[in-house]
Amino acid sequence: MTSRLIVNSIRHTGASTDSISLSSDGNTTFNATGSMVLPSGTTAQRPGSPSEGMYRYNTTIKANELYNGNAWVTIGQETVDVHYLVIGGGGSGGGDWRGGGGGAGAFRSSYGTQGGGTAQADQLSLAKYVTHSVIIGAGGAGVAGQKGNDGTSSTFSSIVSKGGGTGGKYAVSGTSADDGNPSADPGGGSGGGGGGGNQTGQGGASGTYGYDGGNGAGSSPQCGGGGGGAGGAGVVGGSGGTNGDGGSALASTITGSSVDYAGGGGGGNYESGNATIGGGGGAGAGGQAAQIANRGSGGGGSHSGSQAGGAGSSGVVIIRLLSSVTATFSSGVTQTSATVGSDKVYTITATSSSSETVTFS
Numbered sequence: 001m002t003s004r005l006i007v008n009s010i011r012h013t014g015a016s017t018d019s020i021s022l023s024s025d026g027n028t029t030f031n032a033t034g035s036m037v038l039p040s041g042t043t044a045q046r047p048g049s050p051s052e053g054m055y056r057y058n059t060t061i062k063a064n065e066l067y068n069g070n071a072w073v074t075i076g077q078e079t080v081d082v083h084y085l086v087i088g089g090g091g092s093g094g095g096d097w098r099g100g101g102g103g104a105g106a107f108r109s110s111y112g113t114q115g116g117g118t119a120q121a122d123q124l125s126l127a128k129y130v131t132h133s134v135i136i137g138a139g140g141a142g143v144a145g146q147k148g149n150d151g152t153s154s155t156f157s158s159i160v161s162k163g164g165g166t167g168g169k170y171a172v173s174g175t176s177a178d179d180g181n182p183s184a185d186p187g188g189g190s191g192g193g194g195g196g197g198n199q200t201g202q203g204g205a206s207g208t209y210g211y212d213g214g215n216g217a218g219s220s221p222q223c224g225g226g227g228g229g230a231g232g233a234g235v236v237g238g239s240g241g242t243n244g245d246g247g248s249a250l251a252s253t254i255t256g257s258s259v260d261y262a263g264g265g266g267g268g269n270y271e272s273g274n275a276t277i278g279g280g281g282g283a284g285a286g287g288q289a290a291q292i293a294n295r296g297s298g299g300g301g302s303h304s305g306s307q308a309g310g311a312g313s314s315g316v317v318i319i320r321l322l323s324s325v326t327a328t329f330s331s332g333v334t335q336t337s338a339t340v341g342s343d344k345v346y347t348i349t350a351t352s353s354s355s356e357t358v359t360f361s
Helices: none
Strands: 020-022 028-030 055-058 063-067 072-075 079-087 107-109 124-127 131-135 154-156 159-161 250-252 259-261 316-322 327-329 333-340 343-351 357-360
Touching: 079 154, 079 159, 107 159, 131 343, 154 316, 327 333, 327 343
Parallel strands: none
Antiparallel strands: 020 028, 055 063, 063 072, 079 107, 079 124, 079 316, 131 154, 131 357, 154 159, 250 259, 316 343, 327 357, 333 343
């Protein structure tokens, strides 16, 4: 036998009015000025086989959630506004004689102009009490006698900044090995410079957040093109005062001081080619690795036979938010923090895996 309790209202003992009214058309009315306590528990304690319409309070994320038949949907979760600077790893310089300079990693920011002349982005509004991805991109490694490696992507939440393209190698084959690599969208940075030689290596194309690499110079003078930087294109190879220079870096003040990031690497030279320099931000000159870590700058192109191009520098993630908000990082994150006015600035310089996170509370 099935037991039933049939009522049309519920009243607490001693109350003068009904607390809950149940109408014949299925509507329920709460006649009270207090509150209703929902079923609650952690994310791990969600029902194992939920039904559409289930509603509960999640103590892990400190918000209500509704099961819509496919997934749990969060309702009314608290958010925090976060400014960011996310830069991908710089590309390496090209190897062998007259390699092209490495391109800078993508420069994406909500705190000032972005790379490639792109306007400042909006700050992020991120949910509290949930994890957000943090990954620091590596600089590309040079390869002896060959084109090197692109930098890898840096990530913060939904923002992905790709690494810069490697420079082309000594341009004698007339193939893509002579050319600088692109750094394509979405989230693309700067292209690598083309190799110089008896062919003309082409500079790699940039994405939205960087500039193109410069072409190498063929025949005489033999000089690799500069890698693109966040602030300007790599210069074509040649014998002039700036030929083969890496594209300029771009400054950010998110830390409270003006710091240059994401300069293009200089091309390798020979004969009367320019003794190239990098594009700032610690970028490598001809044959040199990028000199300052965590700037996302390109390495210099090789200028000696069978030599490897210089390595690019690793990327960086910098976030800025109100000091009243706490940022908690997973164990594989290397970071420092500083107070700037009413804000806290966190500089993340390394992550031990691709699954590292930050949580705001």
